[in-house]
Amino acid sequence: WSSLPRRHTARQTPAANERREKKTTKKRLKASDLQLRFCTNETQAARETFVAKLQRLGFDILVSEVFSPAPAAAAVLKERGLRPHLLVYDGLLPEFDSVDQSNPNCVVIGDAAEKFTYQNLNEAFRVLTDLEKPLLFSLGQGRYYKETDGLKLDVGAYMKALEYACDLKAEVVGKPSPTFFQSVLNDMGLQPHEALMIGDDLVNDVGGAQRCGMRGVQVRTGKYRPGDETHPAVTADATVDSLARAVDALLRQRQQTP
Amino acid sequence: WSSLPRRHTARQTPAANERREKKTTKKRLKASDLQLRFCTNETQAARETFVAKLQRLGFDILVSEVFSPAPAAAAVLKERGLRPHLLVYDGLLPEFDSVDQSNPNCVVIGDAAEKFTYQNLNEAFRVLTDLEKPLLFSLGQGRYYKETDGLKLDVGAYMKALEYACDLKAEVVGKPSPTFFQSVLNDMGLQPHEALMIGDDLVNDVGGAQRCGMRGVQVRTGKYRPGDETHPAVTADATVDSLARAVDALLRQRQQTP
Numbered sequence: 001w002s003s004l005p006r007r008h009t010a011r012q013t014p015a016a017n018e019r020r021e022k023k024t025t026k027k028r029l030k031a032s033d034l035q036l037r038f039c040t041n042e043t044q045a046a047r048e049t050f051v052a053k054l055q056r057l058g059f060d061i062l063v064s065e066v067f068s069p070a071p072a073a074a075a076v077l078k079e080r081g082l083r084p085h086l087l088v089y090d091g092l093l094p095e096f097d098s099v100d101q102s103n104p105n106c107v108v109i110g111d112a113a114e115k116f117t118y119q120n121l122n123e124a125f126r127v128l129t130d131l132e133k134p135l136l137f138s139l140g141q142g143r144y145y146k147e148t149d150g151l152k153l154d155v156g157a158y159m160k161a162l163e164y165a166c167d168l169k170a171e172v173v174g175k176p177s178p179t180f181f182q183s184v185l186n187d188m189g190l191q192p193h194e195a196l197m198i199g200d201d202l203v204n205d206v207g208g209a210q211r212c213g214m215r216g217v218q219v220r221t222g223k224y225r226p227g228d229e230t231h232p233a234v235t236a237d238a239t240v241d242s243l244a245r246a247v248d249a250l251l252r253q254r255q256q257t258p
Numbered sequence: 259w260s261s262l263p264r265r266h267t268a269r270q271t272p273a274a275n276e277r278r279e280k281k282t283t284k285k286r287l288k289a290s291d292l293q294l295r296f297c298t299n300e301t302q303a304a305r306e307t308f309v310a311k312l313q314r315l316g317f318d319i320l321v322s323e324v325f326s327p328a329p330a331a332a333a334v335l336k337e338r339g340l341r342p343h344l345l346v347y348d349g350l351l352p353e354f355d356s357v358d359q360s361n362p363n364c365v366v367i368g369d370a371a372e373k374f375t376y377q378n379l380n381e382a383f384r385v386l387t388d389l390e391k392p393l394l395f396s397l398g399q400g401r402y403y404k405e406t407d408g409l410k411l412d413v414g415a416y417m418k419a420l421e422y423a424c425d426l427k428a429e430v431v432g433k434p435s436p437t438f439f440q441s442v443l444n445d446m447g448l449q450p451h452e453a454l455m456i457g458d459d460l461v462n463d464v465g466g467a468q469r470c471g472m473r474g475v476q477v478r479t480g481k482y483r484p485g486d487e488t489h490p491a492v493t494a495d496a497t498v499d500s501l502a503r504a505v506d507a508l509l510r511q512r513q514q515t516p
Contacts, residue, residue, distance in 0.1 A: 113376065114376055115376075116376045116379075117375065117376060118371065118372055118374045118375060118411075121374075121411055122408070122409065122410050122411055125402065125409060125411055125415075126408055126409050129402075129409060143422060143423045143425070144383065144387075144423050150380070150384055151380065151383060151384050151387060152380050152383075153376075153379055153380055153383055153419065153423050154423070156422060156423070157383075157419035157420070157422050157423040158419060160418045160419050160421070160422040161411065161415035161416060161418050161419040162415070163418070164401060164414060164415050164418040165401045165402050165411050165412070165414070165415040167401070
């Protein structure tokens with residue numbers, strides 16, 4: 001689900017009609033026996049913050065149902081005994097409160113926006129080059145996004161800059177990384193073939209889920225582009241007009257399957 | 259010749275001893291009947307400025323003997339009727355005075371240093387995405403360089419960021435681009451096999467010249483690294499301790515060849 005209002009701009013927040021339909025749809029899903037998780041590449045705010053915002057907008061959603069790159073990265077860092085130098089948006093810092101950040105032995109970048117300064121990028125680069133085995137994590141690999149005042153370079157572009165300068169390959173945390181989707185399946189106690197991903201981003205939502213062994217359905221909203229249905233690399237298992245239509249089909253199918 | 263003081267820091271300027279040897283060596287070369295050109299990837303100052311600085315340091319060198327990416331790019335732009343949006347260091351702007359910069363239909367980036375801000379990068383990106391056929395020129399493709407206050411990301415890193423965001427391949431102007439070396443050969447009226455490149459940067463000086471059909475000699479000064487002699491992709495035709503040794507060998511060889 002990538003249509004969370006990930007940039008805090010009026011433009012990116014779903015319109016009132018769309019919101020009303022989404023709320024109804026989620027109520028129907030919650031009323032079914034289907035397990036539900038929300039996967040977002042939001043990396044400018046901690047989950048608590050954007051879930052609270054969605055709750056204020058009337059969405060029935062819990063922090064525990066939301067999967068985003070930062071907590072996934074925090075878990076990986078702790079598991080592997082890594083101490084990050086963080087180049088992320090200030091609002092995201094709380095997600096790393098429980099991670100030791102002294103004497104860093106890796107770098108984590110998110111969509112740092114205005115914090116992507118020449119000085120901060122050079123600093124992240126120096127931390128990497130000072131390491132015997134440079135290790136870079138990137139919270140997503142988006143190329144760009146749109147805000148009310150125009151297009152902005154996303155974290156993927158800065159990831160490529162550091163990859164080139166350090167001659168390394170970053171580990172991407174978040175969609176479309178299969179390990180990210182797998183961590184969500186683990187939380188649900190499901191096998192990939194038992195789960196269905198619905199999203200508007202063909203490559204990050206649908207393609208990522210499929211590479212993990214799940215089915216992927218694209219909705220013709222948000223990031224959907226007409227060319228998606230003839231994309232050279234990713235073919236959705238189905239393409240439907242909206243989340244409501246996807247849920248209709250899903251619930252109908254379940255009623256028919258004993 | 260990549261050991262010009264390309265960053266205006268005490269550290270990068272050749273030490274007094276080295277300078278004295280270089281001056282003597284260049285006098286000997288000038289006294290011979292060999293044609294001489296200086297190829298640098300300097301993109302922070304216009305040729306007039308850094309040649310004047312070298313002249314003040316006692317080097318016998320003329321602007322017309324120096325080849326750097328900015329004037330090469332300006333020539334390409336004029337030849338192809340292109341109007342650049344420039345993201346370069348202020349000191350380099352004079353090199354583009356004669357180029358129409360209205361209503362840009364391409365982007366040119368150099369090592370803009372502090373001008374590589376989040377805002378300026380987004381602006382360059384927007385110019386590219388607004389074009390029907392986005393076209394990016396990069397003045398060199400260096401990964402990083404060293405200044406007195408530490409390592410800095412070079413233009414190549416920002417080139418990669420824009421390449422990824424716009425899904426395009428930049429045209430690199432300057433070393434190691436074969437078209438750059440060819441423009442120098444054209445100026446000398448020579449065929450590649452008649453020319454020899456001497457430099458301290460294995461990939462940009464030696465490898466670039468070799469790809470253009472010239473011989474390439476590496477000197478063990480400046481950017482030379484011990485691993486260069488076993489580099490996986492580039493093997494110098496010869497490796498010598500200094501420019502003076504390279505010129506000794508060259509002049510000796512010429513005396514022996516009738």
